[in-house]
Amino acid sequence: MQLSGRNGKRLADLRRGEHGVIAAIELPDDIARRLMELGFLPGGIVKVGRSAPGGDPRVFEVDGSEVALRRETSRLIHLEAPSAQADAAANAIETPGQAGAVRG
Secondary structure, three states: OOOOOOOEEEHHHOOOOOOEEEEEEOOOOHHHHHHHOOOOOOOOOOEEEEOOOOOOEEEEEOOOOEEEEOHHHHEEEOOOOOOOOHHHHHHHOOOOOOOOOOOO
């Protein structure tokens, strides 16, 4: 399901702590729909959190939740260039290890 335009950057391209604005999801309709239910919506801000050893899967922070995605899935989520407003909003997102996070 393609939802919108894109600039060539993909969610899988981001590094820990970086963020982007979702532009398009190119996955089968049922998977795209589930991701949208979890907050992966066009125009939404997503930030990269931690990852498993070896880097896959990775945790992404979106809409107040943390969601783990495999690299093969995150390669099919396209991003648009973040605006200054998106940058400010992403900086307000709590990062893992800050208040409220459970360490084990």
